[in-house]
Amino acid sequence: MADSIFPGEQPDRLEEECGVFGVYAPGEDVARLTCYGLQALQHRGQESAGIAVGDGSTVIEAKDLGLVTQVFDEATLAGLGEGVVAIGHVRYSTSGGKASWEAAQPHISAIDDTLIALAHNGTLVNTNHLRAQLIDEGEHLRAGTDSEVAAKAIGHLTRQTHHLREGIRYAMENLEGAYAMVLASPEALYAFRDPHGIRPLCIGQLPEGRGWVVSSETCGLDIVGAEYVRDVEPGEMVRFTAEGMVSEQAVPPRPRASCIFEYVYFARPDSVLDGQSVYQARRAMGRILAEEAPVEADLVLGVPDSGVPAALGYSEASGVPFTDGIVKNRYVGRTFIQPTQAMRQLGIRLKLNPLPSVISGKRLVVIDDSIVRGNTSKKLVQMLRDAGAAEVHLRIVSPEVLWPCFYGIDTDTREQLIAANMTLEEMNDWIGSDSLAFISLDGLRASLADAGHDGFCTACFTGDYPVPIPDDVAKKSFLTRKDFEAVYAGEVS
Ligand code: SF4
Missing domain, CATH: 3.40.50.2020 (Rossmann fold)
Incomplete structure (x- = not known):
């Protein structure tokens, strides 16, 4: 099934919205590894690409409209500096409207003095409700995307609990719809998946214990030489820090509902999703x-x-x-x-x-x-x-x-x-x-x-x-x- 190649013309196909990738690997070139991962996931979105890097004290990012190889040259990658953690995103615009720089991800958000970056594959069905609630509670929202709403919800709840992990957990209790997300703080990588497991997300490990990788599909693990460990479970939140990988069932799983179309069309043929x-x-x-x-x-x-x-x-x-x-x-x-x-x-x-x-x-x-x-x-x-x-x-x-x-x-x-x-x-x-x-x-x-x-x-x-x-x-x-x-x-x- 071929899509339209003309801007503004409705494609005659189901279009995947995004691919997400994350690396926690102190001492490695995390920005470059993420760039390779995004190239493997390019089929999931061709309108924008972005990478955010956490270096232990802050988070910086580079993103733009275009393919991964158009957005990231050597100078752009070098500009992201050395880090311990990175996340990346490729996007096909839908719920955030037309392709725009503001809607490109990762989405950077401040929790008091700390920056976080969030990348999302999926669509929330209760964005309007959550946005209104957050505005009522004094949050300022500008981008109009699901990822901004999710990041603001996480920030809002983190301020109340003083723990990012708790903020993510409470946010997951309030997000409805499909989400496979990766989040970078200055010193940690988080990955979490909606309680139905609608969109895919898997975990890999770099050789010799050099670090951890999270990817929408296993083809993203393969390209950086990571070994597949397992899929992120529905409703699970996984955290990667200097202590290693820690998992928690953040919200109870609901009846499994993984997208069957991933197998028909969206995913790359060399990927393995949930063992298939x-x-x-x-x-x-x-x-x-x-x-x-x-x-x-x-x-x-x-x-x-x-x-x-x-x-x-x-x-x-x-x-x-x-x-x-x-x-x-x-x-x-x-x-x-x-x-x-x-x-x-x-x-x-x-x-x-x-x-x-x-x-x-x-x-x-x-x-x-x-x-x-x-x-x-x-x-x-x-x-x-x-x-x-x-x-x-x-x-x-x-x-x-x-x-x-x-x-x-x-x-x-x-x-x-x-x-x-x-x-x-x-x-x-x-x-x-x-x-x-x-x-x-x-x-x-x-x-x-x-x-x-x-x-x-x-x-x-x-x-x-x-x-x-x-x-x-x-x-x-x-x-x-x-x-x-x-x-x-x-x-x-
Ligand atoms: S199977 Fe479900 S998630 Fe997948 S394209 Fe169809 S409606 Fe969407």
């Missing part, structure tokens, strides 16, 4: 989809990147040969493409290009990760037909996306989700495929047999939200296209 290899999960999804939705065809191909392991699995189970049939241009970034009409018309071809010599005259099974609005699938099918494909059968390794996500993913109102507004046959006709099928939810769950739990958030397929959505948000977001038309016709209020 993302690559193996995708391959299993393809095998299961082949059993659930077989079709007579000559070749199976995957839409890069996430569709490729699933296409291999589909080929294994069906016996239909796998081929590379679509080439991805990896060097088309979001930032520098100007949205001229001519470039818009190029559309999907800027990112994906078919191989006519492979697919011409062939009946294709094309494996993709999901369909959100459907525009990209429509263009993809047309592009394959233009390249000579005799038939195009779309097979999707997620169930139909019927509901918006409020936990850190940039999705739409139901009105914009194609599957919430059309039947399967209508979608197939509109996209222009010869046939269309989605994996079942049971099939998707079955592909995650190695995960250390079976508690997954599946709300975007089922509407069963693990953290209740406030009425003011749900009211508009839950309307389908028909509902909107009825509203405009004055038939419902």
Whole structure:
């Protein structure tokens, strides 16, 4: 599934909001290690990048709009100085509005004379309530982001208890929604995760006991040579200081609801989340989809990147040969493409290009990760037909996306989700495929047999939200296209 590369154009995909990374390692180049970690997590957010370093007495940071390699050159890294602790963040803007320097993270906040830096992956659902409460209690908020609200809540409660650890714990009792957070004080690293464990967060250790690392995904541990220790548990707070790692169950865990879409699309294939290899999960999804939705065809191909392991699995189970049939241009970034009409018309071809010599005259099974609005699938099918494909059968390794996500993913109102507004046959006709099928939810769950739990958030397929959505948000977001038309016709209020 390809996203839009034009600024201001809604991407036709679910967009991950953030990646977080943290290091506690006195004597190491913590800023550089964090920079490497963020490069491994770049797929989770490309709009801004930031690093904050604690040197034992204060916290300083550098952040800006752009990719990690654009924001951090040698001089910027050197400017962060030597430290004992660092945290980093890559961001895709959603809840904080358009991309802006102020909304970039880490978010620095003062607790009396002490600075802290906070980085957040996820979205809080009670930000408005918390913000009003904090303002009532005399706090000044400016950035308008979830991370600012969380940092202010932590600061407010730390002043009352005189312990940062207690401030974080009390804040966790009040934050509702999805959060995987890392926090740097001048001399310590903290990592904590919401009680449902919606967004991922794992812990690693550098060789020879040189320090500790926390990352959204294990690919961030791999790049700095850290060994995976375990995942941060739902509701757990972990503190890293000169005394080592100390864990506490800060808030009681609630029913497990880890985002199932991390396995389908968001996470890197070389990551392992809660014990489940993302690559193996995708391959299993393809095998299961082949059993659930077989079709007579000559070749199976995957839409890069996430569709490729699933296409291999589909080929294994069906016996239909796998081929590379679509080439991805990896060097088309979001930032520098100007949205001229001519470039818009190029559309999907800027990112994906078919191989006519492979697919011409062939009946294709094309494996993709999901369909959100459907525009990209429509263009993809047309592009394959233009390249000579005799038939195009779309097979999707997620169930139909019927509901918006409020936990850190940039999705739409139901009105914009194609599957919430059309039947399967209508979608197939509109996209222009010869046939269309989605994996079942049971099939998707079955592909995650190695995960250390079976508690997954599946709300975007089922509407069963693990953290209740406030009425003011749900009211508009839950309307389908028909509902909107009825509203405009004055038939419902
Ligand atoms: S609603 Fe969907 S995308 Fe959002 S956290 Fe749940 S499974 Fe993930």
